[in-house]
Amino acid sequence: MEITARGKGPVVRAEACADSFYAAFESVTSKLESRLRRTKDRRRVHYGEKTPVSVAQATADLIDESLFEPGGGAHEHPDESRGRDSDEHTDYAAGPGHIVRTKVHPDTPMTVDDALYQMELVGHDFFLFHDKETDRPSVVYRRHAFDYGLIRLA
Incomplete structure (x- = not known):
């Protein structure tokens, strides 16, 4: 069983x-x-x-009233989901070696520590991100014995 929580913040999966x-x-x-x-x-x-802005104050203008109506928010238009991870399922020929899913990932610059945090929240073994330090795409991944690895493009 898998549960994914999506919201304005990070995606959390268990x-x-x-x-x-x-x-x-x-x-x-x-x-x-x-x-x-x-x-x-x-x-x-x-x-x-330093104190963070309260959640109520920060999200006061972001509340979508249609979510509280019966049946509201259930059918989201694809253009409204921009900015979040989006999946595109494509039907290709069955068999090994075919791309069956394409995922569009937001390009938000972040540090390596933030990328490791996001990877742990999602529960994946790797995480693709835009490295704020080098301004290039990078990947953090989980290695054996609770170590991590980092791949940077040249």
């Missing part, structure tokens, strides 16, 4: 499997809860006089 549906559901929700808690803790300012 997956688990078990013998019964309810055991898998309980396991995946606890994983998702811990990742969401980690996200919240990372945003919390732990030092000094």
Whole structure:
């Protein structure tokens, strides 16, 4: 079972499997809860006089009223999802060696630490990002024994 939480912030994903549906559901929700808690803790300012803007104040003008109407927001137009990760499923010939999915990823410059954080939240073994330091596409990936690797294009 896999649950993906998408929103204005980072994409958070958790997956688990078990013998019964309810055991898998309980396991995946606890994983998702811990990742969401980690996200919240990372945003919390732990030092000094800097205080973050309240969520209510920051999102006051972003609330889409159609989401609160019955049936509202269920059918999103493809143009409205720009800026978020979007998937394009394509039907190609069955068999190995064919591209079956194309994903468009936003090009937001970030540091290597931010990319590692995003990779951990999504739960993937790699993460493609625009490196703020070198201004080039880069990939961070998980290695054996909890180490990470970084690939930068020349």
